[in-house]
Amino acid sequence: MTSAPASPEGSRRERETRRLPAYPPGAVEAPFVIRCYDEVVECDTTWDAHSHRSHELLWNERGASTAVVGSRVWTITPTLGLWMPAGTLHSGSAIAGTWFRASFFGFVGTTSISDVPVAVEITPLLRLLLERLAEPDLPPASRSVTEAMVLDVVTPSPHALLTRMPVSPLLRPIAEAVRENPGDQRTLARWASELGVSSRTVARAFTAETGTSFVRWVASVRARHAVELLTRGWEVDAVAQAVGYQSASAFGAAFRRTTGLTPGAFRSR
Missing domain, CATH: 2.60.120.280 (Regulatory protein AraC)
Structure with missing residues (x-):
């Protein structure tokens, strides 16, 4: 090696x-x-x-x-x-x-x-x-x-750390805020209120631009950020807090749903 x-x-x-x-x-x-x-x-x-x-x-x-x-x-x-x-x-x-x-x-x-x-x-x-x-x-x-x-x-894997980034003027403020702070706790309803539109409008825009729901998109952004921290050697508890989860167990469950893998699979060797 x-x-x-x-x-x-x-x-x-x-x-x-x-x-x-x-x-x-x-x-x-x-x-x-x-x-x-x-x-x-x-x-x-x-x-x-x-x-x-x-x-x-x-x-x-x-x-x-x-x-x-x-x-x-x-x-x-x-x-x-x-x-x-x-x-x-x-x-x-x-x-x-x-x-x-x-x-x-x-x-x-x-x-x-x-x-x-x-x-x-x-x-x-x-x-x-x-x-x-x-x-x-x-x-x-x-x-x-x-x-x-x-x-x-060498074969394709069913697991992928893939995020589709929304680019429309409506969703760009959300995308930029969540990328800047993956622990952002604002819900779809709160974002809709801040943007002056209905929750249904935001939900439909997310589905159209990203192919997934607002909740799942946020989870994917959090998972991406979590992987970066895990590969730097951060402890799982600290990563969970940094990306907006109340506990390591809640983070682990969400991470597995999003990536199909456990956080431990990405810990720095």
Whole structure:
């Protein structure tokens, strides 16, 4: 297993924005089946919208990051990655200290596991195989066998830390407030009163823009924020309080309903 590169605290900048090109899928035949890349970001980092010639599997060795496609926002962690098909325009962000990994799958000769971005569970077996492919002196025969095993086990996961962000003028104040403070306790009725519209109007707008109810949308935003805190090593009780739950048990139940996983699955290793 490779070790984390040093991340000098004193040299961190406040934020870095990276600009990458947008390529169509398979524009150039890649001379690899699976190529691995990893980096510890030294400061809060944003990637502007871009796309790759190859399919990409994003996951983290440490920390949580996000990938955005349109209004959909995925959270990427050490246990839950994201498959990004070649040519898919996406942007992303990661906080300082995040150790992210990207595995690129050659477009020619590799079949995408999905035509759209999908979550991928980073199982212990898949992790070991991907880490083996990152070894610089891996013999060609071993590389070929390991690549074949990766292609055999990488599959879409039914679990996804996915949130659709509303963008209409009506719902934008709610979205911004809840993202800023996931523990915000305002109900749909109170928001409707503050916005000067009926509760039914807000409820219908949420369903139309996010595909889910206001309550479930808030739960998904809270779950995303909770994952970021859990991967930083926060205790479950503290996370529950930070994202607006009265107890760890209430938080755990809501978290499982939203993600299909327990908070412990995302605790920093």
